[in-house]
Amino acid sequence: MATRSLFLLPGDGIGPEAMAEVRKIIAHMNDKEAAGFSTDEGLVGGSAYDAHGQAISDADMEKAMAADAVLFGAVGGPKWDSVPYEVRPEAGLLRLRKDMELFANLRPAICYPALANSSSLKQDVIEGLDILIVRELTGGVYFGEPKEIIDLGNGQKRGIDTQVYDTYEIDRIAAVAFELARTRRNEVCSMEKRNVMKSGVLWNEVVTATHKDRFSDVKLSHMLADAGGMQLVRWPKQFDVIVTDNLFGDMLSDIAAMLTGSLGMLPSASLGAPDANTGKRKALYEPVHGSAPDIAGQGIANPIAMIASFAMCLRYSFNMVAEADRLEAAIAAVLDKGLRTGDIMSDGCRKITTAEMGDAILASY
Amino acid sequence: MATRSLFLLPGDGIGPEAMAEVRKIIAHMNDKEAAGFSTDEGLVGGSAYDAHGQAISDADMEKAMAADAVLFGAVGGPKWDSVPYEVRPEAGLLRLRKDMELFANLRPAICYPALANSSSLKQDVIEGLDILIVRELTGGVYFGEPKEIIDLGNGQKRGIDTQVYDTYEIDRIAAVAFELARTRRNEVCSMEKRNVMKSGVLWNEVVTATHKDRFSDVKLSHMLADAGGMQLVRWPKQFDVIVTDNLFGDMLSDIAAMLTGSLGMLPSASLGAPDANTGKRKALYEPVHGSAPDIAGQGIANPIAMIASFAMCLRYSFNMVAEADRLEAAIAAVLDKGLRTGDIMSDGCRKITTAEMGDAILASY
Ligand SMILES: CC(C)[C@H](C(=O)O)[C@@H](O)C(=O)O
Ligand SMILES: CC(C)[C@H](C(=O)O)[C@@H](O)C(=O)O
Numbered sequence: 001m002a003t004r005s006l007f008l009l010p011g012d013g014i015g016p017e018a019m020a021e022v023r024k025i026i027a028h029m030n031d032k033e034a035a036g037f038s039t040d041e042g043l044v045g046g047s048a049y050d051a052h053g054q055a056i057s058d059a060d061m062e063k064a065m066a067a068d069a070v071l072f073g074a075v076g077g078p079k080w081d082s083v084p085y086e087v088r089p090e091a092g093l094l095r096l097r098k099d100m101e102l103f104a105n106l107r108p109a110i111c112y113p114a115l116a117n118s119s120s121l122k123q124d125v126i127e128g129l130d131i132l133i134v135r136e137l138t139g140g141v142y143f144g145e146p147k148e149i150i151d152l153g154n155g156q157k158r159g160i161d162t163q164v165y166d167t168y169e170i171d172r173i174a175a176v177a178f179e180l181a182r183t184r185r186n187e188v189c190s191m192e193k194r195n196v197m198k199s200g201v202l203w204n205e206v207v208t209a210t211h212k213d214r215f216s217d218v219k220l221s222h223m224l225a226d227a228g229g230m231q232l233v234r235w236p237k238q239f240d241v242i243v244t245d246n247l248f249g250d251m252l253s254d255i256a257a258m259l260t261g262s263l264g265m266l267p268s269a270s271l272g273a274p275d276a277n278t279g280k281r282k283a284l285y286e287p288v289h290g291s292a293p294d295i296a297g298q299g300i301a302n303p304i305a306m307i308a309s310f311a312m313c314l315r316y317s318f319n320m321v322a323e324a325d326r327l328e329a330a331i332a333a334v335l336d337k338g339l340r341t342g343d344i345m346s347d348g349c350r351k352i353t354t355a356e357m358g359d360a361i362l363a364s365y
Numbered sequence: 366m367a368t369r370s371l372f373l374l375p376g377d378g379i380g381p382e383a384m385a386e387v388r389k390i391i392a393h394m395n396d397k398e399a400a401g402f403s404t405d406e407g408l409v410g411g412s413a414y415d416a417h418g419q420a421i422s423d424a425d426m427e428k429a430m431a432a433d434a435v436l437f438g439a440v441g442g443p444k445w446d447s448v449p450y451e452v453r454p455e456a457g458l459l460r461l462r463k464d465m466e467l468f469a470n471l472r473p474a475i476c477y478p479a480l481a482n483s484s485s486l487k488q489d490v491i492e493g494l495d496i497l498i499v500r501e502l503t504g505g506v507y508f509g510e511p512k513e514i515i516d517l518g519n520g521q522k523r524g525i526d527t528q529v530y531d532t533y534e535i536d537r538i539a540a541v542a543f544e545l546a547r548t549r550r551n552e553v554c555s556m557e558k559r560n561v562m563k564s565g566v567l568w569n570e571v572v573t574a575t576h577k578d579r580f581s582d583v584k585l586s587h588m589l590a591d592a593g594g595m596q597l598v599r600w601p602k603q604f605d606v607i608v609t610d611n612l613f614g615d616m617l618s619d620i621a622a623m624l625t626g627s628l629g630m631l632p633s634a635s636l637g638a639p640d641a642n643t644g645k646r647k648a649l650y651e652p653v654h655g656s657a658p659d660i661a662g663q664g665i666a667n668p669i670a671m672i673a674s675f676a677m678c679l680r681y682s683f684n685m686v687a688e689a690d691r692l693e694a695a696i697a698a699v700l701d702k703g704l705r706t707g708d709i710m711s712d713g714c715r716k717i718t719t720a721e722m723g724d725a726i727l728a729s730y
Contacts, residue, residue, distance in 0.1 A: 076560075090560040120490045120599050141506075141528060142561055149563050156532045159567030163506060163526040166517070193615070195441075195455040196507055198514050202524030226615045227655075230623040233598060234485050250558070250591045251616055258595040290592075 004037045004318055007067035009044040009060070009096075012080075012089060013291025015073020017299060018306035021358025022071060025310060028362055029323070040067070044096070045075025045089035045291070055092030064096055065282070069317040071310060072096070072286035077293035089291075097137050100282045102270035103169065104176045105135040105249065106312070107288060109236075109256035109266060114335035118344055119261030121233075126259055131239045132184065133256055134177040135249025137270055139169045140199070142246045165199045165245065170206035172273065177243035178215035187219040187240035191228040191248055203245065225252070232256055257288045264289055264302030264343045265331075267309035269316050283317045285309040295342075299353045302341040304331055307361055330364035369402045369683055372432035374409040374425070374461075377445075377454060378656025379719075380438020382664065383671035386723025387436060390675060393727055394688070405432070409461070410440025410454035410656070420457030429461055430647070434682040436675060437461070437651035442658035454656075462502050465647045467635035468534065469541045470500040470614065471677070472653060474601075474621035474631060479700035483709055484626030486598075491624055496604045497549065498621055499542040500614025502635055504534045505564070507611045530564045530610065535571035537638065542608035543580035552584040552605035556593040556613055568610065590617070597621055622653045629654055629667030629708045630696075632674035634681050648682045650674040660707075664718045667706040669696055672726055695729035 006026065010019035029035035042060035043051050055075075056064075064070045075089035085091075096102070111119070111129040119126050144162030151157055174190070181188045190207040192200035204222055211220045223231065225248040231238060232252065236259055244252060257266045266289070272282035287305030295301055308331060315324035338349040339360050345351050352360070371391065375384035394400035407425035408416050420440075421429075429435045440454035450456075461467070476484070476494040484491050509527030516522055539555070546553045555572040557565035569587055576585045588596065590613040596603060597617065601624055609617060622631045631654070637647035652670030660666055673696060680689035703714040704725050710716050717725065 085563075085566060088560065094561070120486050122485055122487055125485045144525075147563050149567050152531070157567055158532075159528075159530045159562075159564035160509075161528040161562045161564050163524075163528065165524045167521045167523075193612075195453065196459070196612075196615075197524075197526045198450075198512050199524035199526050201450060202514050202522055226619040229594070229616050229620045230628070233620055233623040247558075247561075247612075248616075250561075251594050251613075254591040254595045255598055255620065258598040263595070 004035065005067045006037055006039045007063050007070045008039055008041040009064070009070060009072045010041070011045040011073040011075045011291065012047055012077050013074050013293045013296040014301035015075070015291055017296070017301050017354050018287065018303040019071065019073050021303035021354060022306055022310045024358050024362055025307065025327070025365070028365070033323070044072070044092040046077055046080040048092055049080060049083055049087055049089065053087060055087050055089055056095055061095065061099060065100060068280070069313050070096065070284040071313065072284050073306065074287065074289065074291035076291045077296070079293075094142065096284055097270060098143060100284065101138060101272045102282060102284055103136060103138040103273070104173055104271045105137040106180070106269045106271065107133040107135060107253040107256070107266070109133065109253070109260050111260045112262060112265065112332060112335050114332070115260070115262050115265070115344060118346060119259060121259055121261070125235065126261070129236055129260060131236060131256060132180060132241045133249060133253040134173065134180065134241060134243045135253055136169065136173040136245050139165055140246035163197065163199050163247070165202060167202070167206050170203050171210050174207045174210040174243055175214070176271070177241050178211065178218045181218045181241040185240040186217070187221070189221045189223055189228070189239055189242050191223050191225045191242060191244040191252065193225050195224060199245070207243065228252060229255060232259065253288070262344060264341065265304045265308065267305055267312050269309070269312040271316060281317070283313065285313040299355060300342050301354050302343050303354050303358050307331065307358070326365055327361075330361045333364045334360045369400065370432045371402055371404045372428050372435045373404055373406040374429070374435060374437045375406070376410040376438040376440045376656065377412055377442050378439050378658045378661040379666035380440070380656060382661070382666050382719050383652065383668040384436065384438050386668035386719065387671055387675045389723050389727055390672065390692070390730070393730070398688070409437070409457040411442055411445040413457055414445060414448055414452055414454065418452060420452050420454055421460055426460065426464060430465060433645070434678050435461065435649040436678065437649050438671065439652065439654065439656035441656045442661070444658075459507065461649060462635060463508060465649065466503060466637045467647060467649055468501060468503040468638070469538055469636045470502040471545070471634045471636070472498040472500060472618040472621070472631070474498065474618070474625050476625045477627060477630065477697060477700050479697070480625070480627050480630070480709060483711060484624060486624055486626070490600065491626070494601055494625060496601060496621060497545060497606045498614060498618040499538065499545065499606060499608045500618055501534065501538040501610045504530055505611035528562065528564050528612070530567060532567070532571050535568050536575050539572045539575040539608055540579065541636075542606050543576065543583045546583050546606040550605040551582070552586070554586045554588055554593070554604055554607050556588050556590040556607060556609040556617065558590050560589060564610070572608065593617060594620060597624065618653070627709060629706065630669045630673065632670055632677050634674070634677040636681060646682070648678065650678045664720060665707050666719050667708050668719050668723050669726075672696065672723070691730055692726075695726045698729045699725045
């Protein structure tokens with residue numbers, strides 16, 4: 001059978017430790033299921049900067065572009081806090097997103113039953129939570145020009161960023177949200193600040209038109225992004241799919257992740273458009289958590305978000321739905337058994353290491 | 366004694382009902398304490414649009430500029446959802462903020478002991494919460510140019526907003542945050558997205574410099590705004606004063622408000638710079654909640670946020686600290702007695718109307 005090529009970018013901090021557990025699963029699937037994964041590995045973020053002064057090298061970018069899927073760990077840490085803006089660790093991730101045209105960022109926020117009590121929110125508010133944030137990832141204020149600091153003289157500088165959205169960018173991310181909603185509870189809530197932003201006015205207009213033209217079977221609602229943030233905190237279960245822009249998506253998906261009380265558990269997928277000939281989408285999978293430099297290298301990080309990201313990879317890049325389901329069920333089973341890394345530890349559970357968690361999930365797979 | 370001039374802009378929805386309760390307090394203070402308030406009233410938002418096709422008239426703007434303080438209710442509602450962008454209800458509020466140069470928006474998020482159980486967050490997470498969000502209010506993406514929708518032809522449009530911050534704008538809002546921190550727990554956390562935005566890089570740089578030059582006695586920390594949103598949900602009591610830009614402040618202050626479970630309780634103050642001669646600041650006080658059109662006109666809205674906004678007015682515009690303290694204590698006392706409007710109703714409490722709540726607070730004052 002054809003090779004399935006994976007390009008691994010473990011990155012900084014706890015990235016490599018978490019990625020090591022995914023490697024075990026890949027090896028197992030190759031050995032026992034003839035899954036035919038080929039893997040190659042590169043550098044991104046601070047570790048790439050240390051090696052060659054760039055947040056990602058051109059050679060690694062080429063490998064990322066050529067792979068069927070990229071698995072990404074995390075980037076950043078205090079060590080690189082004062083490197084120049086253009087080569088800061090995040091620049092590697094942003095370049096991957098932009099050059100691979102990964103415009104659709106899927107961030108599920110689910111509450112694992114075994115962890116329903118570990119949130120700062122009341123148990124009834126988050127029990128059974130299952131929402132999906134669809135965030136636009138290649139536009140908006142992240143990439144708009146001008147983006148600069150101008151020296152005005154007299155000790156004054158001016159910092160400028162530009163929020164830009166074109167119709168086609170809004171239409172294609174809305175379409176992804178509507179399509180995914182059809183596989184779920186069939187509801188989309190679109191969030192912007194049309195009362196203040198012209199890009200919000202356009203966003204609202206285009207989402208409404210896309211809905212009317214091609215997805216009128218899906219239930220659509222609109223909410224101002226600030227009100228949306230409040231409603232996420234008040235009663236998140238009112239939502240199914242939320243579609244929003246790059247910056248609001250950054251804020252709202254992090255808040256949604258924190259609601260579940262299990263930041264170390266949440267995966268994400270960043271997808272491009274289907275290729276006109278092959279139908280294949282470029283894709284990158286990464287945990288929502290960051291590089292957590294404070295606990296890096298101790299073998300205590302939670303590898304679940306990284307493993308769950310690989311499950312998303314199986315599902316979206318390789319259509320290996322049964323395997324993805326089994327891997328996600330294995331995660332839930334291990335949690336049900338009371339096995340916990342330190343970040344999700346609670347009374348009556350058994351505290352285990354990163355490697356033990358990876359092994360336990362593999363054993364349940 | 367000199368007259369203290371108040372300009373009242375009740376606005377739309379529940380604004381007028383809430384403002385009526387503040388009128389009672391003003392009348393009482395004039396009668397019993399010779400407070401010498403003079404009041405005038407104008408139109409803003411949808412009601413101003415209905416009257417004369419503008420979200421606020423020039424005549425009312427002049428009165429707002431001339432008053433010692435403006436009391437603002439709320440604007441907006443479905444009735445005006447499709448009026449032109451330039452005259453939408455929010456435009457009245459934004460013009461007030463911009464023309465009065467109200468750059469400093471103070472949004473306290475406190476948890477009233479009597480309501481510690483009404484949040485979606487666990488009681489121990491929010492009990493005793495007392496944080497202050499200092500939001501920049503006249504800059505950033507709210508007002509930067511270009512701000513427009515361009516027709517690109519071929520069915521494509523482009524929506525553009527511009528985030529702009531100059532050194533002096535960041536310095537003056539940081540100074541307000543540091544000064545207020547000195548009257549509290551002496552800690553400021555500054556939030557931006559310097560890993561993505563150049564305005565965030567400048568924000569971080571200027572706040573750091575202002576701190577070093579003039580406020581090095583205050584403890585300063587920095588957080589990325591997305592992480593800040595998460596930390597607000599996880600453990601809000603880690604913060605004292607948060608300083609952030611206009612758009613992040615909009616999101617973060619609404620989330621902070623929702624944490625307390627008492628959106629109908631939270632006031633805000635928007636202040637200008639002290640006048641070079643008189644030392645007086647232009648000021649506008651408004652509840653954080655919106656116009657709540659669904660319950661407007663029924664006499665059931667919670668007037669506490671509006672009354673608490675008037676308490677902030679007493680404190681910041683008239684230095685009537687004893688009166689402000691007494692009014693805030695009256696609010697807490699009424700809650701302790703178990704009196705509740707519908708929005709904060711819970712078992713064992715007595716449900717009362719807007720007017721009854723106003724009367725009860727006045728009786729406790
Ligand atoms: C690391 C950073 C550039 C990134 C972002 O802001 O998009 C992160 O916060 C995320 O949400 O993936
Ligand atoms: C009404 C709206 C323009 C306003 C804002 O976005 O600033 C509101 O949300 C607020 O926070 O005061």
